[in-house]
Amino acid sequence: MGNLSAMRRGFWNGSRKGVRWLREFVLRQFDPQSCLACVGLIVLVGCFTLVIAPDPDFEERSFPPSLLPAVVIDAGHGGLDEGARSRGVQEKTLTLEVALRLERILNGRGFPTIQTRTEDVYVSLAERAEIANRVKGPAVFVSIHFNQDGDRSTAGIETFYADTKAPPANDWTWVGLFSRSEPLDRGEDLAAEVQYAVISKTGARDRGIRARHLYVTRHTRIPAVLIEGGFITNTMESHLLNEDDYSNTLAEGIADGIGSWWRAQHKTTPLPLAQKSFFR
Numbered sequence: 346m347g348n349l350s351a352m353r354r355g356f357w358n359g360s361r362k363g364v365r366w367l368r369e370f371v372l373r374q375f376d377p378q379s380c381l382a383c384v385g386l387i388v389l390v391g392c393f394t395l396v397i398a399p400d401p402d403f404e405e406r407s408f409p410p411s412l413l414p415a416v417v418i419d420a421g422h423g424g425l426d427e428g429a430r431s432r433g434v435q436e437k438t439l440t441l442e443v444a445l446r447l448e449r450i451l452n453g454r455g456f457p458t459i460q461t462r463t464e465d466v467y468v469s470l471a472e473r474a475e476i477a478n479r480v481k482g483p484a485v486f487v488s489i490h491f492n493q494d495g496d497r498s499t500a501g502i503e504t505f506y507a508d509t510k511a512p513p514a515n516d517w518t519w520v521g522l523f524s525r526s527e528p529l530d531r532g533e534d535l536a537a538e539v540q541y542a543v544i545s546k547t548g549a550r551d552r553g554i555r556a557r558h559l560y561v562t563r564h565t566r567i568p569a570v571l572i573e574g575g576f577i578t579n580t581m582e583s584h585l586l587n588e589d590d591y592s593n594t595l596a597e598g599i600a601d602g603i604g605s606w607w608r609a610q611h612k613t614t615p616l617p618l619a620q621k622s623f624f625r
């Protein structure tokens with residue numbers, strides 16, 4: 346008993362001494378100004394951590410292992426945003442029609458797919474790019490649009506790819522400063538393959554491929570293309586686009602192009618690229 350209380354007393358005395366020593370040590374070592382600097386540094390490091398740490402709400406889309414890339418299919422416009430319109434034909438309706446057909450064809454060929462919209466709803470350009478950027482693993486982005494022109498004789502199909510890719514959001518943090526990431530694929534080869542295949546399939550006028558500053562191709566980190574699948578202001582093309590057969594042929598052409606591009610990525614000999622400007 347006596348031994349125990351002596352031990353307790355000793356322990357408390359020791360603890361008090363320890364605390365006193367620690368307090369004096371801290372006061373000796375740090376004046377209030379350097380403490381303030383210390384707190385500032387801790388807050389700064391905390392801020393960096395918040396910027397770098399992944400957003401817990403940011404869910405990534407992943408697919409079962411596949412030998413083929415996922416295809417993000419983007420039906421242009423939708424909802425209040427009708428896109429081009431000519432003599433009762435609405436671009437937003439045609440894009441969705443081709444997108445749904447493309448999905449069926451790609452799924453039939455074993456490609457996993459994601460649609461940015463499956464019905465007549467408005468989806469912002471930022472949301473479309475974000476859907477593509479959430480996909481885990483190899484993937485491509487294909488945006489479907491139709492064209493219009495004041496001159497009704499203007500016709501043909503053209504495919505765009507990104508002139509530059511927007512830098513990732515965390516590029517300005519120290520992670521971005523110290524890790525030089527590989528330049529992103531701007532989608533030029535994908536555009537060439539899709540254009541070549543679509544023209545071969547439909548026999549439409551070839552308006553070629555072009556690099557352009559477009560939001561969805563620029564803000565998607567995966568290879569991305571935007572296809573303008575014909576002019577709804579052109580009587581002939583508008584008539585064709587309203588036919589199921591033609592929409593299907595167009596979708597088959599896009600799927601063929603994606604397939605050719607993917608095969609070319611895994612071969613040493615490149616496939617022939619579409620000619621930049623070729624009129625029939």
Ligand SMILES: [Zn+2]
Nearest residue numbers: 421428490491
């Ligand atoms: Zn459009």
